Structures are given as structure tokens and as C-alpha cells.
Amino acid sequence: MKHPVFQNRVRLIVWWLIWLFLAAGQSLLFYFAFGSFSNIGVIDSLLSLLIYSGLALSLWYPFSFFNSSKPSVPVLVGNLVASGAVSVIIWVLVTKLIMQSILPEGNNYQAYYDATFSYRVGTGVFIYGLIILTYYLFISLTNLSEKNAKEARLESLVKETELKMLRSQINPHFLFNSLNSISSLTVTDPEKARTMVVKLSDFMRYALSRKDEQPVSLQSELDNLRLYLEIEKVRFGDKLTTEENIETNCLDFKLPVMLLQPLYENAVKHGVYESTETVRIITEARMIDGFIEIIIKNNYDTVPSLRKGTGTGLLNVTRRLELFYGNKASIKTTKENNIYTVTLYIPAGVS
């Protein structure tokens, strides 16, 4: 961990100001202890606190190193007491030594020193306690914010992965079926085969080339869905028809890419695949109070299908809405008079 004091200039200034304040405090204390005020007292306080501050700065390294090894409580306390004692002794002795060497001969420093000795030790212990407390506080706060940041990173990573996974769930059968049709058309109608290959590749480019989760306009989503439906129309001819009633102020509405795709796949799978009649897929969109309402409906055959759907497509859309909008968006399905309807309400602005 980086030294907390050296992380920015403000902290360094604050650090020195605190020591200046401590020096003032100490000289005041020693003034009461010694009984009279002298220049020696001021110099002594400034010098000793300068020394202590250097000592405190260097104490950080063994302290943070020792702390990172997660010691047990007795070991920790023993260590702190020992290093505290050593620090205070060094501080007192070094201060005395330097003071004696810089003061001219015949000074009364020895007397001052003797009178303030016990206060000196007391101040040393007190300051030592302050330092340890500060460092401790710093370490736990740093750990906490690091932990929070890590959790947030992890959470967004999980969300991103899930979204990616959900988006990439294009029905593999669709691709397979399209290739089948293309294969047939290359023999019977090469021109149509070519058109279909172009459409399919446009569709796949749109679906696969987007690496991020940038929202797209309803316009481009609809353009791509049209491609999808046109590809299916090649397979089923007149059995599939489409209709769009989109209010023009909806076209710029931003929504997650490929959000609607599974709903159209469902309409084709449960509508067109299972029906002998013409299936009409109708898309409607309008703005209501800052929400867009998108309705996708199709008629279906009442004869039950051989095997029930698994609900994957609908679940996929529901989950993506949850991830993008929390509980602000909604999806509703109804079955009435052989019409299956999906209604989506999506607020403007992807969260």
C-alpha cells in the first residue's frame, strides 16, 4: 500500500500543520512543567516534533507490512508496544543529542530536559498512539473502499456477461433452416438464393458485430427484424405476412440491441411453423408519457403443438428488460381469439 501522506500535496501540508500544532502544544505543556518560558523550549519542541514526524513517516512501512500479514491480537499488541517503546526512546535520546550539539556552551538545557523528562515520555507515547490510530483508520478505510470497488466491478462484469449471453441467444435453428433453404434455392432459383444470402449476412452482421451494449434506435431494430422476417418469408411464402403501425416519433427511441428478436422468433415458431393458415405478424409502437409501447401480435393455430415451447425467448426478453431498466419496464402477454399479443412498456433512456 502506498504511503498515505505522500499520496497528494494537500495531505503533506496537513501532515506538517498537525506537527506544527503538536509542537506548539508540547512547548506549552513543557512551559507549565518547567515553570518559565525560554527560547530553548520553543527550539526543543520544534526540533523534537520534526524528528518525531520523520520517525512517524518511516513507521508506516513496517506497520503496513506487519499489518498485511494479518497477525493475531496478542502478537499485534506486543509488536505495537515494543515498536512504541523503541520509538519513544530513540526520539527522546536523539532530540537530546542534537539539542546539546547545536546549543552553545553554558546552556541550561540539561535542567530543562530533566524537568520535562516525564512529560516528554508521556507526549511520545501519546503521539505514538495517535500515529498508530491514524494509520489503522487509513488502512481499514482503504480496504473498505477497495472492497466496495471490487464488488462493484464484479457486479458490472456479471451483468455485462449475462447481457452478452442473453443477446447472443439467436436461435441456431434459424441459421440452420436458412442454410437449408439457401441450399435448395441454389438449384431451383439461384437469384433468390443470392438475395437470401445477402439478407442473411446483413442480419448476422447486425446481430453479431455489436460488441458493446450501446442502445440502438427502434428504426434500426425494425430494419433488422424486417430482414429476419423476409428470410422466413422465403421459406414459407404467402403463409407469413407482416404489418407495421409505427408512429413516427417512436423511430428514434433507443432500446437495447436485438431486444425484440426473440419475440419475432416466437411469433414465427409458434405461429408460422405450427399453422396451415396465413399468419400475420403485426407490430405497433406509440409513445405514452415518456414510455414507448410496443405491441407484437400474431394469429396462431389452435391445434396444440406436438411439444410445448420452453419459454426461453420470453424469459430472455424479460430478463434483459430487468437488467436494463430495473422494474421500470414491463412485458405482458395475452391470448385472445387466436391472437397472441406481447405488449412492452419501456421508459426512455437506458439505465
Added chain:
Amino acid sequence: MEKIKIIIIDDETPARELVKHYLKEVDDIEVIAECADGFSGLKSISTLKPDLVFLDIQMPRLTGIELVEVLTEKPEIIFATAYDQFALRAFELNAVDYIMKPYEKRRFLEAVKKAIDKIRSGAGNNVPANQLLAQKPELPAPVNRIVVRKANSINIIPVDQVRYVEAQDDYVMIYHATGKALKQQTMKYYEENLPKSDFVRIHRTYIVNVAEIKQIEPYGKDNHVAVLNSGDKLPVSRSGYKQLREDLGF
């Protein structure tokens, strides 16, 4: 030599077009009908009596499999499907051939030749459908309907209308809301393919829809009978009773 009559049943236009296109090169054959769903396919087979049928599996109303199940007089069948190969291997037993979509021309003509040879030589297709269907691997989702033939009509019974299934030799009798129907199928198939949340095999010869059970009464020393809403009483074996206890939580 009489022409071989062929029906093409596939719900996709390009697929039917391709079959017709390839068949142009084959002599002495005639495509007599094209159908885009299982129902009309079945009707065409019954009325037109073709010699050979090209049959897709995934189709609306009636799948290729269900269609074969209810056929009484079977023509030669070539399955042409994109279905997975496990299912296909099973069909090999019954159909004269199966071809995986997309297929190559060579492979297609090979299948046609095989079929024509078989028809010309007069060898019938007698392998009953249930034999191959018994080997059909279980598909992920449970079945949602049962197709049965009754007199000359085809009934589609939604599984939630099935009261119980009773084993009868090589057949099963399906008791449903509006009657009963015999079907050539195995108990094992229904045990595996009916929705497990709704159906329990309570006895060697019975699979019951649990929603239809009114009560379970002790019978004899340590046997039980299930009384259905319809008033029917079905024996419950010891393992069936255990299974019921687990599923219904009593």
C-alpha cells in the same frame, strides 16, 4: 410399366421445389401431389394412394412422425429432414431411406433409386411404426398432444385431456375427456414423454393424469386403488404408490 406415384410433403416452399427439380431427371415417376402440412399430407396419402412419399418431420398440425403413426396402409417413405441424426437413425428401420437436409443431388437420387427398386420388386413395408418409435430418443420437452385415428378421422388429443393410459399388448388405450382411443405405441414412450409433472405410472399397465385422481383408497392387505373423478378405479402398485406419495407429497 406403370409410373410410380409420388407425394411430396414439406411445409417449406424451397424444399418442395428442390425435390421436384431433382425428380425431373428420374424416369417413370409422377408427382401426384404436394402438401405443406401433415393433415393435408395424410389426406392425400389416403385418397391418392401413392407409391412413395417424401416426408418432412417438422410440420404444422401433424408432424411427419405422427403421420406415419396413424397411417394404416403405408407407402414407401423417404424422410427428408433437418432433424438430428439420432432420430434419423431410428427412422432408418422403417423408412426406405432418410436424407439429411441440406442434401446433395447424388444422395437424393440414391434414395430415390432404392425406393424405386423396392417398389418394383414388390417388397412391402411391413415394419410397424411403433418399433422404430420405441427407439426414438427422448426429446427435451414433453409431448403436448397425442394423435389418434378413430374410424376414418384423425383426432388430436391435448395431453391435459388425457385421463389415463392403459397398456394392451402391443397397443395402449388412451382414455380422454371425450372417449377412448387405441394407439400402437409403448407404455415406455408415454412414461418418458408425457409431462412428468402431470402423469405418474401407478401400475405396470396404467399411467394416470394426477389431476384426475379424486382419492386413493387402501385395497386388500397392502395395495391401493386410485379413484378418478370419472369414477374409474385403477390399481396402484407398491412402487406406483411410492411415486404418487413423492409427487403429491402426502
